Amino acid sequence: MRRRETQVLDGGEVGAPDSAPMISFDHVGKRFFKKGKPFQALGDAHFDVRPGEFVSIVGPSGCGKSTLLNITAGLMKPSSGAVRYQGKPVAAVNTNVGYVTQADTLLPWRTVRQNVAIPLEIRHHPRAERAGLVDEMIEKVGLADFGGHYPAELSGGMRKRVILARTLIYRPETLLMDEPFGALDAQLKLVMQQELLRLWSDAGTTILFVTHDLAEAVTLSDRVVVVSSRPGTMRTIKTIDIPRPRDVFDVRFHDRFRELQQELWAILQDDMLEGGEM
Ligand SMILES: Nc1ncnc2c1ncn2[C@@H]1O[C@H](COP(=O)(O)OP(=O)(O)O)[C@@H](O)[C@H]1O
Ligand SMILES: [Mg+2]
Incomplete structure (x- = not known):
């Protein structure tokens, strides 16, 4: 804001x-x-x-x-x-800081939702809140209908959006x-x-x-x-x-x-x- x-x-x-x-x-x-x-x-x-x-x-x-x-x-x-x-x-x-590196990739065996949740898992974010935060972020980047898809099923642009969602999910200030x-x-x-x-x-x-x-x-x-x-x-x-x-x-x-x-x-x-x- x-x-x-x-x-x-x-x-x-x-x-x-x-x-x-x-x-x-x-x-x-x-x-x-x-x-x-x-x-x-x-x-x-x-x-x-x-x-x-x-x-x-x-x-x-x-x-x-x-x-x-x-x-x-x-x-x-x-x-x-x-x-x-x-x-x-x-x-x-x-x-x-959230860092989107030059070679950033998604884990191919995880769905969009599971990929976006990774930072929350690493930070031991309360389990009960994870799904809601993940869905909210996926919607923000315009992928609401793709939460259950795997990276291989997405276009290059969609994969970039997932990476963005995964970086933004823990609300980095930078x-x-x-x-x-x-x-x-x-x-x-x-x-x-x-x-x-x-x-x-x-x-x-x-x-x-x-x-x-x-x-x-x-x-x-x-x-x-x-x-x-x-x-x-x-x-x-x-x-x-x-x-x-x-x-x-x-x-x-x-x-x-x-x-x-x-x-x-x-x-x-x-x-x-x-x-x-x-
Ligand atoms: N860990 C490293 N060890 C040795 N050389 C490196 C390492 N990281 C980058 N370099 C070298 O440092 C220079 C700058 O790299 P880099 O920061 O990746 O440049 P840019 O992102 O501007 O293309 C390059 O010559 C690269 O090969
Ligand atoms: Mg570079």
Whole structure:
């Protein structure tokens, strides 16, 4: 509900201007070892995500986007700098976030209902309440008639909806999403984006969203963080000053949409010509 109270202020600031950040990236870097040799995957991520904000990260393949989400989720430690969640350094698995990973899948031997119930089982949520919560969430993502179906009986878009329902069921205050609609065809992508905006604005969730699709980043976000190729270094943060609520189809005809997409592309293009890939 928080969304209705927030407004886009002059600088594109979302939420109360003095609101403490939900996530702070304080010069975060990550080094890995490949064949015994160190290499810097992520250079120096430095930005904040405010409560209720929708922030996207775009950048060439391999620039450390997934690594940054892994660190935020507490699944990996940074080699330098720190990630703070509500002011506290992320030191263990961050249970306040729901994480849709790049390779997220459903358990094929479980029905839609049984898949969506997994987080409740893991958290030992009272058994008596589970079925009601599961049905409510399945309805929210438009799959009310498919609770008894198995993943193999669903389309790609429906499977994405189930993953979304499974992530949202325990009402995480923050969602990390790693290219969640990457494999969908163009029309289905729009439908899922609209759905996500609706769920986001209803729940007041904070979202950190990774995509390689500039149109998707502009459509959804309050701000877009552009990261250069490896070692991923932040090039710029663009405020998306297109009014909300946005219709994912109509927003494409907004003058600012084309301008912003061009500005983002101009920044990314240099990198791609230097050999990075989207
Ligand atoms: N656990 C790991 N061990 C070693 N190298 C890794 C590991 N995770 C990612 N990398 C490497 O770090 C770089 C950044 O990876 P990633 O964060 O997945 O990039 P992106 O999501 O932007 O495509 C890539 O070169 C990748 O191969
Ligand atoms: Mg990735």
